[in-house]
Amino acid sequence: MIRKLAATAALLLALSAHATPFSSDTSDLWWNPTESGxxxxxxxxxxxxxxxxxxxxxxxxxxxxxxxxxxxxxxxNGTAMFTGPLYQTTGPAFAGAFDPHAVGVRQVGNVTxxxxxxxxxxxxxxxxxxxVVKQVQRQTWVTENFAGNYLGAATGIYxxxxxANGYQEEPASLAVTQPxxxxxxxxxxxxxxxxxxxxxxxQDGRMGSAIGSFSCTNxxxxxxxxxxxxxxxxxxxxRITTTASGCGWQSLYSGARRNF
Numbered sequence: 001m002i003r004k005l006a007a008t009a010a011l012l013l014a015l016s017a018h019a020t021p022f023s024s025d026t027s028d029l030w031w032n033p034t035e036s037g038x039x040x041x042x043x044x045x046x047x048x049x050x051x052x053x054x055x056x057x058x059x060x061x062x063x064x065x066x067x068x069x070x071x072x073x074x075x076x077n078g079t080a081m082f083t084g085p086l087y088q089t090t091g092p093a094f095a096g097a098f099d100p101h102a103v104g105v106r107q108v109g110n111v112t113x114x115x116x117x118x119x120x121x122x123x124x125x126x127x128x129x130x131x132v133v134k135q136v137q138r139q140t141w142v143t144e145n146f147a148g149n150y151l152g153a154a155t156g157i158y159x160x161x162x163x164a165n166g167y168q169e170e171p172a173s174l175a176v177t178q179p180x181x182x183x184x185x186x187x188x189x190x191x192x193x194x195x196x197x198x199x200x201x202x203q204d205g206r207m208g209s210a211i212g213s214f215s216c217t218n219x220x221x222x223x224x225x226x227x228x229x230x231x232x233x234x235x236x237x238x239r240i241t242t243t244a245s246g247c248g249w250q251s252l253y254s255g256a257r258r259n260f
Contacts, residue, residue, distance in 0.1 A: 024118055024228060026082070028205040030136040040123055040136060042113070047072035049082050051111055053125065064088070065127065067111040079121070083112040086125055118227055119204040138205025143181040146208065146231045149258040150174040154188075154240070156251025163247075174236070174255050184210045186226075188253075193218040197226075206230060220244045233257065 026049060031039040041052040051067035070084035091103040109126030116122075120137040153171045158164060172190040179185065184201040187194065199212015208229035215221040222244030229238045235256050242249045 025206075026113075026115065028207075029139045030123070030205075031139045032134055032136055033139075035134070039139065049084075049113065051084075051086075051113065053086075053111070053123075065108065065111075065125070067125075070111055070113065078116060080115045081112060083110065085109075086111040086127070088127075118207065119209075138207070140203045140205055143201075143203045144208055144229075144231065145178060146176045146184075146229060146236060147178050148176055148231075148236070150176070150236050150255030151258050152235075152253060152255025154190075154251045154253045156240070156249055158247065158249050160248045161246035162249075172253070172255075173258075174253065176236070184208075184212075193220070195220070197224055199224070214242060214244075220247075222247075231257075 025044055026042050027044045029039055029041055038053075038055045041054070043050045049067070049070040049072075051070045053065040053067075055063055055065070057063035065086050065088055067084050067086045070082045073081040073083055075081075085107050086109045087105050088108050089103065089105050092099045108128050109131075111123065111125040113123050114121050120135070122133060122135050124131065124133045126132070151173050153169060155167070155169050157167050170190050170192070172188055174189075175187040177185045178201065181203075182201055184197075184199060186197040188197065189195075193216045195214050195216040197210075197212060197214040199210045201208060201210045207227070210224075210226045210229070212224060213222070214224050222242055224240060224242045226241075227239050230236070235254060237252070237254045240249070240251045240253055
C-alpha cells in the first residue's frame with residue numbers, strides 16, 4: 001500500500017506539467033499477469049505514445065493493432081490519460097520482397113490508456129464496434145542492477161517543519177549497492193551531510209522503486225520512497241521523497257556514473 005501511494009504521488013508530480021520532456025516515461029511492455037499470451041507495447045516521445053497491441057482475433061490467430069498517435073489528455077484525481085485512433089495494417093508477406101504499395105491501413109476504433117500509478121492502470125480499445133477494457137501493469141522479467149558510484153546533483157522542494165523551505169539545488173555523489181534482488185542501499189553525500197538509505201526494492205518493468213528508512217550525519221532521520229529508478233551505462237536518475245519530523249523533501253536526482 002505504501003509503495004502504491006508513493007507511485008501515485010510521483011505520477012501526479014511527473015505528469016502535471018502536461019507531458020513536457022520532463023514527464024514520467026510510460027515506455028514499457030505492459031500486460032495483465034493473469035492473462036498471459038497478449039500484451040501492449042508503449043513507446044513515448046514527449047506527450048505522444050506509439051501503442052502496439054498484440055492480441056488474438058476471433059479466429060484465434062495472432063492479431064496486431066497500432067495506435068501511433070495516442071496523445072496525453074489530462075491528469076485528474078490521481079490518473080493520467082492518453083487517447084488516440086487505433087489502426088489495423090496489412091502488407092506483403094515477411095519472407096518476400098517488401099512492396100510498399102501492398103500496405104493497407106484501416107482505422108478500427110480508438111485506444112485509451114489510463115494510468116492510476118506509475119506502474120499500473122487500464123487500457124480500453126474498440127475494434128469494429130467491439131470494446132475491450134483490460135487492467136495492465138508494467139511487465140518485469142529481470143531485476144536491474146544499479147550498483148555503482150555516481151556524481152551529480154539533486155533538485156527539490158523542502159516543505160513543512162524544515163529549517164529552510166522552498167526550492168533547493170545540491171551537488172551530491174551517490175553510491176548504490178543491491179545486496180539482494182529485493183533490497184537496496186544508497187549513500188548520498190553532499191557538502192552539508194551524508195545520508196544512508198536502506199530499504200526494500202521492487203522492479204516494475206523498466207523502472208525500479210524502493211521504500212525504507214534513512215539517517216544523516218546532521219541528525220536528520222526518517223522514511224523515504226524512491227520511484228522511477230533508471231540507469232544507463234552513463235548515468236542514473238530517480239525521484240526521491242523523504243519525511244523526517246514533519247519536514248518533507250521531494251526531489252529529482254541525476255548522476256553520471258563514475259566507474260565505467
